[in-house]
Amino acid sequence: MNKLIRPLLTAATLVLATQTLPVMAAEIQNMDMKSSSGQNQTKAVEGDGVVKAIDPQSQKITLAHGPIEALNWPAMQMAFKVADPTLLEGINVGDKVHFGLQGADHVVTELSKN
Incomplete structure (x- = not known):
């Protein structure tokens, strides 16, 4: 059972990370250096x-x-x-x-x- 849960948790974490990185990159790209x-x-x-x-x-x-x-x-x-x-x-x-x-x-x- 543990052998099945670990790969699923790892896969879920990677999916979430790949979904948030483009959003973070867009925020940095549009950063206003004036402020x-x-x-x-x-x-x-x-x-x-x-x-x-x-x-x-x-x-x-x-x-x-x-x-x-x-x-x-x-x-x-x-x-x-x-x-x-x-x-x-x-x-x-x-x-x-x-x-x-x-x-x-x-x-x-x-x-x-x-």
């Missing part, structure tokens, strides 16, 4: 990263950054709007940079090569 700081940010939060893409026309920079503890963010890659397009001058894809983010939209207000 993860828990507060409206008035002081610049700083981080370090590597430039992955620059789009001067939309005034955006894509950074692969390390964890940003002040925002409870893990290391990830994401695009940020820059407050002033002149911040992008002299910055190239592949550069290691130090940056500052400000406001609820996490706009890059400081950007310099490391």
Whole structure:
């Protein structure tokens, strides 16, 4: 009897797990990073990263950054709007940079090569 119950319990657990994983993945994909700081940010939060893409026309920079503890963010890659397009001058894809983010939209207000 025990030999029959164990495989059935294992199978039931696997079926339930496969049903909940897509829901969890969808929730993470739609996560609003603006709200993860828990507060409206008035002081610049700083981080370090590597430039992955620059789009001067939309005034955006894509950074692969390390964890940003002040925002409870893990290391990830994401695009940020820059407050002033002149911040992008002299910055190239592949550069290691130090940056500052400000406001609820996490706009890059400081950007310099490391």
